Structures are given as C-alpha cells and as structure tokens.
Amino acid sequence: MNPVLDLLLQGERLSTxxxxxxLGLSEVAIEAALKQLQAEGKLxxxxxxxxxxxxxxxxxxxxxxxxxxxxxxxxxxxxxLRISRFDEVESCHLMxxxxxxxxxxxxxxxxxxxxxxxxxxxxxxxxxxTATHFLLRTYKEQGYLLVANPDVADKPAVSx
Amino acid sequence: xSAKRFIANHVVxxxxxxxxxxxxxxxxxxxxxxxxxxxxxxxxxxxxxxxxIYALEKGKTSYTDNRGLIRLRQxxxxxxxxxxxxxxxxxxxxxxxxxxxxxxxxxLRALINPGDKVLYHEPxxxxxxxxxxxxxxxxxGVPTLAKDQFALDPAALEAAWEPGCKxxxxxxxxxxxxxxxxxxxxxxxxxxxxxxDLLVIxxxxxxxxxxxxxxxxxASLPGMRDRTxxxxxxxxxxxxxxxxxxxxxxxxxxxxxxxxxxQYSMMCAPILSQEAAIEALRNGRxxxxxxxxxxxxxxxxxxxxxxxxxxxxxxxxxxxxTFPSVATSGLKSLDFCHRLLKEEEVAIVPGTAFGPSGEGFxxxxxxxxxxxxIKAADRIERMVGRLVDSGATxxxxxxx
Numbered sequence: 283m284n285p286v287l288d289l290l291l292q293g294e295r296l297s298t299x300x301x302x303x304x305l306g307l308s309e310v311a312i313e314a315a316l317k318q319l320q321a322e323g324k325l326x327x328x329x330x331x332x333x334x335x336x337x338x339x340x341x342x343x344x345x346x347x348x349x350x351x352x353x354x355x356x357x358x359x360x361x362x363l364r365i366s367r368f369d370e371v372e373s374c375h376l377m378x379x380x381x382x383x384x385x386x387x388x389x390x391x392x393x394x395x396x397x398x399x400x401x402x403x404x405x406x407x408x409x410x411x412t413a414t415h416f417l418l419r420t421y422k423e424q425g426y427l428l429v430a431n432p433d434v435a436d437k438p439a440v441s442x
Numbered sequence: 443x444s445a446k447r448f449i450a451n452h453v454v455x456x457x458x459x460x461x462x463x464x465x466x467x468x469x470x471x472x473x474x475x476x477x478x479x480x481x482x483x484x485x486x487x488x489x490x491x492x493x494x495i496y497a498l499e500k501g502k503t504s505y506t507d508n509r510g511l512i513r514l515r516q517x518x519x520x521x522x523x524x525x526x527x528x529x530x531x532x533x534x535x536x537x538x539x540x541x542x543x544x545x546x547x548x549x550l551r552a553l554i555n556p557g558d559k560v561l562y563h564e565p566x567x568x569x570x571x572x573x574x575x576x577x578x579x580x581x582x583g584v585p586t587l588a589k590d591q592f593a594l595d596p597a598a599l600e601a602a603w604e605p606g607c608k609x610x611x612x613x614x615x616x617x618x619x620x621x622x623x624x625x626x627x628x629x630x631x632x633x634x635x636x637x638x639d640l641l642v643i644x645x646x647x648x649x650x651x652x653x654x655x656x657x658x659x660x661a662s663l664p665g666m667r668d669r670t671x672x673x674x675x676x677x678x679x680x681x682x683x684x685x686x687x688x689x690x691x692x693x694x695x696x697x698x699x700x701x702x703x704x705q706y707s708m709m710c711a712p713i714l715s716q717e718a719a720i721e722a723l724r725n726g727r728x729x730x731x732x733x734x735x736x737x738x739x740x741x742x743x744x745x746x747x748x749x750x751x752x753x754x755x756x757x758x759x760x761x762x763x764t765f766p767s768v769a770t771s772g773l774k775s776l777d778f779c780h781r782l783l784k785e786e787e788v789a790i791v792p793g794t795a796f797g798p799s800g801e802g803f804x805x806x807x808x809x810x811x812x813x814x815x816i817k818a819a820d821r822i823e824r825m826v827g828r829l830v831d832s833g834a835t836x837x838x839x840x841x842x
Binding site for chain 1: 459461464465468469472474476478479480481567568569617736739742743746747789791795811812813816
C-alpha cells in the first residue's frame with residue numbers, strides 16, 4: 283500500500299511535517315503524494331469521524347433497503363447513481379440477496395427522512411419498494427468504539 | 443529498634459532496581475512524555491480478552507494442574523515446535539508459569555547450589571543478577587558491545603568463563619539493547635556450552651519481535667535440547683503483560699525439578715490467564731503480525747531521528763527498545779536522563795539500570811504513538827544540541 287495512505291489509515295492526526303518525519307520523506311513529497319491519491323480517486327476526501335451519541339450533530343440516521351428494476355441499458359448503475367446523488371444519501375451499495383440497494387441516509391429529523399423516502403425515493407421510476415430502518419443507538423463508528431478508552435492511569439510510566 | 447535486623451543479609455545487600463528509583467521521580471510528573479515503558483502500548487487483542495471473560499462467565503475460577511491446563515500445554519507444544527523447531531511433550535516437558543519472570547526464578551532456584559556460578563550477558567533485563575543472587579548463585583556478567591550490535595561475542599564468553607560456572611543465561615532479542623544472536627554466533631555458543639558442560643537458560647520473550655532475519659532458538663541446535671531450558675511467554679508479542687503468563691520447556695527431569703518449587707510457591711498460574719493464552723495461541727497470529735509491523739516502522743523512524751539528533755544509535759534487530767549512546771552529550775547515563783526529564787520532560791531509562799556495562803547508554807522504548815515519539819525526539823534533539831554546543835564552548839575556552 284502507498285506508505286502515506288497506510289500512515290493516514292492508522293488514524294493518528296499528524297501534520298504534513300510530522301508525516302514527513304515519520305516516513306523519512308520531504309514535506310513536498312507528502313503533499314504531492316496526497317494530491318496524487320486524490321487525483322487518482324483513491325482518496326475521496328477528509329472528514330472527521332464524529333461520535334453520533336455525543337450530540338454534536340443532531341441528525342436522524344436510517345438504513346434503507348431498496349428494490350429496483352434494472353434498466354435494459356445501464357443495469358443497476360444508472361438508477362443507483364441517480365439515487366446516490368441525493369444529499370440525504372450518505373452511501374449507497376448494490377447488495378446480493380433479497381433487495382438490491384442499501385442506502386445509509388440522514389436527515390435533520392425523522393420527518394425529514396420520512397419525507398425523502400415517501401416523496402422522492404419511492405416515487406422514482408424503477409424503484410419497486412423500500413424498507414426503512416432507523417438507527418437507534420451506535421456502539422461502534424467506522425472502527426472507533428464508543429466507550430471510554432481503557433483506563434491507562436494504572437500503567438506505570440517507567441517499567442523494566 | 444529498627445525492624446531491619448529481621449531482614450536476611452542477602453536481601454539487605456540486594457540493590458534496588460534502578461528503574462524503581464527512576465519511576466519514583468517520573469510518577470511525580472504526569473505531563474512527561476515517557477519512552478520508559480517496558481511493555482506494549484497496545485491493549486491485549488479483543489478476542490483474547492473475550493476468551494478470558496467467557497472463561498470467567500463459565501465459572502472457571504479454580505486451581506488448575508500445577509503444570510498448567512493440559513490444553514494450554516498442548517497448544518504450547520505445537521507452537522514451539524512450529525515456530526522454534528523444538529519438540530516438547532505436553533505432559534512432562536512443559537510447565538506453565540506466572541510470566542517468564544517466575545519461570546526464570548524457579549529454574550534458578552531448582553538448579554543452583556550455593557556458590558554455583560551463572561554466566562549471563564549484560565546490559566540485560568533488571569532481574570537476572572538479583573534472581574541469581576536470591577538463589578544463592580554467583581552472577582558472572584559478560585558485557586556485550588555496541589560495535590557488535592550488542593550480540594554476545596563468543597570469544598568474550600569464553601574469556602569470562604571460570605571454574606564453577608554451571609549455567610549460561612541468554613536473552614535474545616535482548617531487553618534493553620535489542621541485540622540478537624544469529625545462527626552462527628549461537629552455534630559457537632552452543633559448542634562452548636557443550637565443551638564446558640553448561641546448562642543454557644534461554645529467555646526468548648521477544649522472539650516474535652525480530653525484525654531482520656530469522657530468530658533462532660539455541661534449543662533447536664544439534665545437541666542442545668537436552669541441556670537447554672527454553673523460556674517464553676505472552677507478555678510482549680501478544681500484548682498480555684498484565685495476564686502474567688509464561689512457560690518453560692525442557693528435559694523432563696528439569697521441568698519436574700522446577701515443578702517442585704512452583705507447586706510449593708505459586709501452585710499454578712491463574713486459570714483465566716491460561717484460558718486467554720490458549721486463545722492467543724490458537725487465533726492470535728494476525729494480531730501479533732499487525733503489532734510487529736507497527737513496531738518495525740516506529741523503530742526505523744526513531745533510530746533515524748536519534749542518529750540525526752546526534753546520538754549514536756544502532757538499529758535494534760528485535761524487541762521494542764533502542765539503546766543509543768549518549769557519549770556526544772558528555773554526560774553519564776543517569777545525569778543525561780535526569781536532565782532530560784527536568785529540562786525537557788521526557789522520561790527514558792539510564793543504561794546503568796541494566797548493569798554497569800550500560801554506562802554511556804540509555805534505553806528508549808518505541809512502544810508509543812508517533813505523536814509522542816516525535817515529541818520526544820524533538821526534545822532530545824534540542825537538549826543534545828545544547829549540551830554539544832556548551833561542550834564545544836568549554837573546549838574552546840580550555841584551549842585558549
């Protein structure tokens with residue numbers, strides 16, 4: 283894997299200068315590598331991982347199972363992309379199994395998500411049915427556990 | 443009247459660990475960045491912790507066989523055979539102990555007659571010399587040198603030998619130097635052990651954390667199995683220090699002798715730790731590989747930074763310690779560490795804590811986040827810069 287990407291994925295927040303130090307590269311080289319990763323579409327963007335339970339963002343999240351009918355030209359892709367473009371849709375995946383698309387959606391309120399589903403999503407030509415499940419509580423978010431870190435206070439600062 | 447008169451003479455004479463003294467100071471400075479820890483910064487992998495919880499839920503709270511659960515000894519047997527190339531019978535040749543520390547202690551107590559001499563290489567783990575003394579043996583230290591990458595020079599070992607030497611204690615990769623012994627060196631040491639009829643105790647707790655080249659166990663060399671006690675445990679590679687679990691493997695007579703001491707003192711290792719250890723051996727390899735990869739990268743980073751900072755630092759081939767020289771600073775190890783702590787709030791351990799031959803060196807662990815490694819390296823660089831500058835000024839003043 284690209285060493286810059288590998289370091290980023292460890293999740294430690296490091297400045298360009300610090301990354302350059304760790305990898306033994308120049309800051310210019312790090313910036314260039316990041317630009318290239320984005321240009322190649324390997325790195326899509328930068329967003330903090332928020333704790334949904336901490337109340338910084340008051341949003342309602344839902345997963346929605348969608349059955350669609352594939353088009354003669356374009357298969358599932360065209361419709362999937364069309365659905366993906368809605369701001370409410372955070373991610374969209376084609377699935378194996380009893381439904382076709384799985385959407386992760388969010389809105390400011392339950393009503394906002396419900397409106398999106400009933401007035402926009404389900405009225406699209408080719409959408410056969412939807413099943414919406416609201417997220418009640420989060421225990422782990424993108425690899426981060428939502429419990430306090432282990433208490434390291436008992437760990438001696440110097441040990442043999 | 444002081445209660446001190448009740449204390450045994452050989453315990454009165456025993457020096458306190460230099461690490462303890464240093465820890466007392468560092469513990470007053472919670473804001474300090476510490477590269478002084480001798481354990482993984484990773485928490486035990488969840489699947490291993492989960493196995494311990496499950497065992498607790500199932501009500502596994504009893505004693506076990508003195509030698510340890512047979513299921514664990516079977517797993518140990520398989521692991522040691524596949525990874526170290528030596529085969530031990532689970533029923534008679536393996537003993538589960540409370541960490542390698544206990545395994546070493548009971549081995550020395552089971553083997554040493556008062557006055558027997560024990561050869562060991564130093565700088566070394568803090569307990570070696572005291573454990574030998576507590577068993578009424580005589581420690582015979584053999585220095586390892588930076589110019590040899592802190593591998594044990596067989597010629598130095600031969601020169602240090604004296605009549606009465608019975609045991610040779612080895613620890614590769616070494617805490618605190620990160621030194622290793624390759625097959626060629628071990629073959630010479632093995633030859634020497636056979637020639638002088640020495641029993642070898644090989645503490646291989648850092649074996650999995652060997653970054654360059656293969657790890658070779660001396661027990662796997664021809665003719666050595668019957669004169670070697672192989673000691674290993676879970677603390678470092680599996681990040682299980684707090685579980686306190688390790689083991690010894692060797693000829694049945696020796697394991698039986700260790701068992702006698704173990705059963706009258708410790709009885710058995712904690713059952714929950716034993717259950718966790720079984721899970722570690724069955725499914726822990728991916729986690730060990732992941733942690734090792736992190737240590738490897740951090741090692742490359744910190745060694746480079748120390749050398750750039752003006753400390754002569756060899757590349758440790760194993761363990762998670764660097765052992766740079768502080769000669770350029772013009773200070774002794776202990777002074778360097780005290781000043782670094784006071785002036786820059788970075789804690790590292792003076793080399794002298796690991797034996798007199800550690801003078802001129804310090805131990806810095808890289809079992810730490812990049813953020814802290816960078817912070818520590820920056821501050822060390824700043825202090826070394828100041829010291830070198832003032833040293834140069836003093837030299838000029840003396841000359842004029």
